[in-house]
Amino acid sequence: MTADLTLQLKRAAISTFEQLGFMLADEEVSEEQAEASITGSSRVRFRGPHSGALEVEIAGDFLKELANNMLGVDGDPPREVILDALGEVTNVICGNVLPSLSGPNAVFDLSAPEPSMDPLPPNANSSGNVARASVGLDGGRAEITLRLYG
């Protein structure tokens, strides 16, 4: 995979966190952000001219803030709402990156997001063909990985 694809991952992530989550996202990850522990993850699988998965791992304590920002509320959102927000962020990043793989006319089918409060489980289907990007967020970061199968 190319450096261009990594750049597209970063751009899609920044745009999604800023416009959907109303959170300021940094292209670079600071030392403090890099030390944050994983607090959630999500995966969206896709099929089309290429098959694979877009994965997002969140490090840092801002998942509640993300959910609250998306809902326009303050408070302590339930776990299911936090997971829904994280899944939707993953879905949007995935949809915005896929044209970089096969051009603007390619048709992909996306599966429902698989969000979790745990780190991502190992991906048995991965062929090792991977692009990765990280963005800084609040006191943590988001790590975005695009995997191609087969």
Added chain:
Amino acid sequence: MAFNVLVVDDSSVMRTMVIRTLKMSGLPLGQIHQAGNGVQALEVLGENWVDLALVDINMPVMNGEELIDRVRDNPEYRDLAIIVVSTESSETRIEKVRRQGARFVHKPFTPEKLREQVVAVTGVSNDSGFDVAVEAGGDFDF
């Protein structure tokens, strides 16, 4: 006159975001219905009068493309105003949606982008209430 709205998305958070944006758009809202997929949306349409539907594409059970096909095939609500709000980036699919008579807003959307399409499809804006397009009998009969 208030507009009855149906928001169809498998994410409850996204449905809430869309509804919040609609409330900011100046559209006089009547009943607001929600559905998590195309099948649930058809059930709502069968039981309620809806003026405007905002529909996601990628959903379980029945996706947005099939939902719009079913809507356009049903004489009861084939003229329903539809805005697709989706992460879909395929020009092929977006063009198909447009041929089905729906407008398209790409996720992530700004409130302004969504409001622009709502105003275009309903003819209602923040400032002026009902616009000339609707009063003159635009594409949709509310």
